[in-house]
Every structure is written in C-alpha cells, then in structure tokens.
Amino acid sequence: MSQWLTIVIIGLLTFGIRYSFIALFGNANVPEIIKRGLRFVPAAVLAAIIASDLAISNQQIDLINPKMAAGAIAIIVAWYTRQVIPTLVAGFIVFLLLN
Amino acid sequence: MHPKYQAWFAGIKAEIPIVLGVVPFGVIYGVTALKLGLSPWLIQAMSTIIFAGSSQMIVAQLFGTGVPNLAIILTAAVVNLRHALYSASVAPYLQQLKRTWRILLAYLLTDEAYAVAITGYQERNDPEYGHWYFFGAGFMLWFSWQLSTAIGLLVGSQIGTMPVLEIALALTFIGILVPTLRDRAVIGAAVTGASVAVLAAGLPYKLGLIVAAIVGIGVGLGLEGKRA
Numbered sequence: 001m002s003q004w005l006t007i008v009i010i011g012l013l014t015f016g017i018r019y020s021f022i023a024l025f026g027n028a029n030v031p032e033i034i035k036r037g038l039r040f041v042p043a044a045v046l047a048a049i050i051a052s053d054l055a056i057s058n059q060q061i062d063l064i065n066p067k068m069a070a071g072a073i074a075i076i077v078a079w080y081t082r083q084v085i086p087t088l089v090a091g092f093i094v095f096l097l098l099n
Numbered sequence: 100m101h102p103k104y105q106a107w108f109a110g111i112k113a114e115i116p117i118v119l120g121v122v123p124f125g126v127i128y129g130v131t132a133l134k135l136g137l138s139p140w141l142i143q144a145m146s147t148i149i150f151a152g153s154s155q156m157i158v159a160q161l162f163g164t165g166v167p168n169l170a171i172i173l174t175a176a177v178v179n180l181r182h183a184l185y186s187a188s189v190a191p192y193l194q195q196l197k198r199t200w201r202i203l204l205a206y207l208l209t210d211e212a213y214a215v216a217i218t219g220y221q222e223r224n225d226p227e228y229g230h231w232y233f234f235g236a237g238f239m240l241w242f243s244w245q246l247s248t249a250i251g252l253l254v255g256s257q258i259g260t261m262p263v264l265e266i267a268l269a270l271t272f273i274g275i276l277v278p279t280l281r282d283r284a285v286i287g288a289a290v291t292g293a294s295v296a297v298l299a300a301g302l303p304y305k306l307g308l309i310v311a312a313i314v315g316i317g318v319g320l321g322l323e324g325k326r327a
Contacts, residue, residue, distance in 0.1 A: 003137075003141055003162055003168075004141065004144075005168075006158075006168040006171055006172060007141065007144060007145050007148055007149060007158070008148060009172050010148075010149050010154070010158065010171075010172055010175040010176070011148035011149045011150075013172065013175070013176045013179070014149055014150070014151050014154070014175070014176070014179045014182070015205060015206055017176070017179050017180060017182045017183050017186065018179075018182045018183075018185070018186050018205040018206065018208040019186065019201070019202065019205035020183050020186050020187075021183060021186035021187035021190045022186050022189065022190045022193050022201050022204070022205050022208075023201070023205075024190070025187075025190035025191060025193075025194055033320070034187070035191070036320060036323065037316045037317075037319070037320050038184075038187055038188045038191075039285075039319070040284070040285060040288035040315060040316040040319035040320065041184045041185065041187070041188040041217075041312065041316065042188070042213070042214060042217050042218070042276070042279065043276065043279065043280065043285045043286075043288045043289040043292065043315065043319070044288045044289065044291070044292035044311065044312045044313075044314075044315025044316050044319065045181055045184060045185075045210075045292065045308070045311075045312045045315075046210075046214060046272050046275065046276040046289070046292075047276060047288075047289035047290070047292040047293040047296070047311075047315065048292040048293060048295070048296035048307075048308050048311035048312055048315065049210065049269070049272055049296070049308065050269045050272045050273055050276065050293065051292070051293035051294070051296045051297050051311075052296045052297065052300055052307065052308065053265075053266065053268065053269035054266070054269050055297045055300075056297065056300045059300065059301065061297055061298075061300065067265075067266050067269070070266055070270065071266070071269060071270070071273060074270045074273045074274070075273055075277055078273050078274050078276075078277035078278060079277050079278075082277075082278040083116070083274065083278075084116030084117065084119075084120075084271060084274030084275060085116050085119070085274070087270060087271075087273055087274035087277075088116070088119060088120065088267070088270045088271060088274060091266065091270035091273070092266075092267075092270070095266055
C-alpha cells in the first residue's frame with residue numbers, strides 16, 4: 001500500500017471520527033447524563049493535552065522543568081487577564097529565562 | 100454587513116490568538132517531516148487530507164520506520180479518537196443545519212477550532228448564525244495550518260528546532276482553558292483530566308488523553324451532582 005493511499009485512508013477515518021456524533025445526533029435522543037457530561041469535555045481534554053505537553057519529557061513524568069514553570073505562570077496570568085496573548089507572552093518569557 | 104459575515108469575522112478574530120500558537124507547530128511539522136525524508140507534496144497533502152497536527156507528526160515518523168501501513172492507519176485513528184468527544188460536544192448545536200454544513204464543520208473540527216467554537220456557542224447568543232462563527236474559526240485555523248506547513252517546507256533545514264516553539268501550543272491552550280474555569284465542577288474536571296493524563300502517559304497511542312478526558316468528565320458530573 002502506498003504512502004498516498006495510507007494518508008487518504010487516515011484522512012477518511014479522521015473525518016469519520018469528527019463527523020460521527022454530528023451525523024448521529026440528528027436522529028437520536030441523547031440521554032440526559034451524556035448531555036450534562038459534554039459540558040466538561042473542553043476542560044477535561046484541554047487540561048489533559050496541556051498537562052501531557054508540559055509534564056512529560058521522553059515519555060517520563062518530569063514535574064520540575066522550565067516548561068512546568070512557564071505553564072504555572074501562564075495559568076496565573078490567564079486567570080487574571082482572561083486573554084490568550086498576555087498568557088503566551090508571560091509563559092514564553094519565563095521559559096526563555098529558565099533555559 | 101450581513102450578520103452571517105459578522106459572525107464569520109468574529110470567529111476568525113477569536114481564532115487569531117490560537118493561531119499564534121499553532122503556526123510554530125505547523126512549521127515544526129513541515130521541517131521535521133522533511134528531515135524524515137517524506138516528499139514535500141505528501142507532507143503538504145497530509146495537512147489538507149488528515150488535518151490533525153499530532154497524528155500527522157506521528158504518521159511522518161512511522162513512515163520512515165518500516166511499520167506496516169495498516170498499523171500506521173490504526174495508530175493515527177486512535178490518536179484522533181478524542182475528536183469523537185468534540186463531535187458529540189458540538190453536535191447539539193449543529194442539528195438544524197443542512198448536511199453540507201455539517202460535513203464542512205466536521206472536517207474543520209480540530210482541537211483548536213473546537214476550543215473557540217464551543218466557547219462561542221456557550222457565550223455568544225447567536226443561534227441563527229453560530230455556525231458561521233464556527234466556520235470562521237475553523238477556516239482561520241485551516242488556512243494557518245496549510246500556510247505554516249508550507250513555510251516549514253520552504254525554510255526546511257535552514258532552521259534548527261527552537262525549544263520555545265514546543266510549548267507554544269500548551270500555553271495557547273492555557274489561555275483558552277483557564278478563563279472558562281468558572282465553577283467547582285469544571286475546575287474538578289480540568290484538574291482530574293490533567294492529573295490522569297500525566298499518570299496515564301505510559302499508555303500507547305496517546306490513549307492516556309482519552310482515559311483522562313473520560314475520568315475528568317466523570318469527576319465533573321460527580322461534583323455537579325453533589326452541588327445540585
């Protein structure tokens with residue numbers, strides 16, 4: 001199987017995953033518990049992505065490193081400013097100072 | 100200006116700060132895939148056809164290693180499984196749309212477009228043109244991803260890897276996530292998701308992310324139930 005065919009299949013599967021519930025929900029009644037649970041999807045998934053980016057290096061847990069420090073400061077700045085750009089800038093500065 | 104275009108531009112505008120974190124990632128992807136020996140056309144096509152950064156990175160790495168293509172396909176699909184959660188999350192807002200719209204928005208449903216779109220649905224009260232906002236955010240992200248991949252291909256080996264770029268995406272997500280942490284249940288879901296993701300990082304194919312998300316959602320529901 002060629003590399004081109006492989007990426008086309010991956011593309012179709014990825015689209016299928018993204019379309020799955022969008023296609024289904026139109027016809028089905030969604031249980032209440034699922035509807036309530038969906039409210040927590042952004043928080044749970046984004047926090048998981050952030051934590052694995054910052055706290056994992058070479059597949060090992062590494063809690064004390066410049067990335068974690070940058071992330072901690074970014075969280076504080078994001079909490080008070082509620083804006084992405086100051087958060088990004090503060091995190092970058094801390095990261096650069098520690099490297 | 101027609102309200103649908105206003106919504107579209109608002110989506111584009113809301114996506115701009117996220118794009119600042121995504122562009123470095125796209126450049127890194129282009130440069131890395133080129134160094135791994137993939138053809139530039141294939142690298143750019145992956146950004147259009149697959150349009151999912153972390154799985155593209157993994158696929159590029161696996162292509163050079165002799166892993167069977169079927170295994171590569173399965174790995175990429177598992178890495179992208181988290182998008183099913185996004186699909187379920189936005190689905191209620193898309194129910195009334197025509198199929199063409201739903202297909203278009205599903206294609207654009209990346210981590211970064213989802214984060215902006217779902218916040219838009221929750222905070223802007225625009226049931227009539229909310230999908231244009233989603234489309235604006237998704238389009239902006241799509242355009243930046245194609246462009247940054249191309250930039251990576253053009254600058255190629257001229258730049259080394261800059262460590263600071265590796266945290267750009269995490270910092271961007273912090274900027275999106277933290278302002279949405281308003282009540283105890285959502286904070287609980289986020290803290291749990293983060294902790295489980297770290298503890299489960301040993302699981303293959305990024306499955307830890309999915310486990311973390313599900314446990315986080317469970318804790319959020321539990322905390323909400325207690326309060327009610």
